[in-house]
Each structure stands twice: as C-alpha cells, then as structure tokens.
Amino acid sequence: MILHQRDIIEVPFFDAGPHPAIVVSTPEIFEAEGFFYAVNLSTKNWYPDWTFAITPDMINNPRNFKNGFAVCHVMQLYYADEISNRFGSLKTEYFKQLVDKINQVIFKSLAPQ
Numbered sequence: 001m002i003l004h005q006r007d008i009i010e011v012p013f014f015d016a017g018p019h020p021a022i023v024v025s026t027p028e029i030f031e032a033e034g035f036f037y038a039v040n041l042s043t044k045n046w047y048p049d050w051t052f053a054i055t056p057d058m059i060n061n062p063r064n065f066k067n068g069f070a071v072c073h074v075m076q077l078y079y080a081d082e083i084s085n086r087f088g089s090l091k092t093e094y095f096k097q098l099v100d101k102i103n104q105v106i107f108k109s110l111a112p113q
Helices: 027-033 092-110
Strands: 007-012 018-023 035-042 051-054 068-079 085-090
Touching (some): 027 035, 068 092, 085 092
Antiparallel strands (some): 007 018, 007 085, 018 035, 051 068
C-alpha cells in the first residue's frame, strides 16, 4: 500500500467508529516501522484554539468531504490495515499551515521566548 503525508484517510477512532484523519508522518516511518501517525478530523470545533479548519477547496480530489476541523492535539498511531477509506489529500500549502498549527498546539512551550 502506498501512503503519503497529506493523505486523508478513514481509520477507527476508539468507540466512535470510522473517522477521517490526515496522515502527518513521513513515508519513511511507514516503510521502516509499518505504522504512521495521523491527526483526526471532526465536524465539530470543540476546542477552537487547538483546531485547524479544513474546507473542500483545500483538498486534492475531495470525495464527499464537508467542512471540518483537524484536531491538532489528537495525533494517533495507526497501521495500514486500519484504513477503511481514502478521501484525497490536503494541498501542500495547507498541509504546511496544518503542521505549523500542530507545532504551536503541541510544542509551543518549546518555542524560543
């Protein structure tokens, strides 16, 4: 299976069932270890300071994708056999913005003051 950063896939999310997510780890991690990291997506913006808005125009080949939010503080490890669907990929310029937001949310205490 080919898996890339920026891919929007569907994976299990605890007891909530299948959930969309954006692959954030590099293909090298997947090739070497057999797993990848992804940030979950939600239609609800429960934590506005910790989310990044995603709209269909930000996605290459969107399939049935509605407006949503990348939940930047919920990054999980998954395996390829957990992927149940694919929805396109986030455009490069928006992926860079997403990574910046993830860094701000998770690692802001490490930023130079």
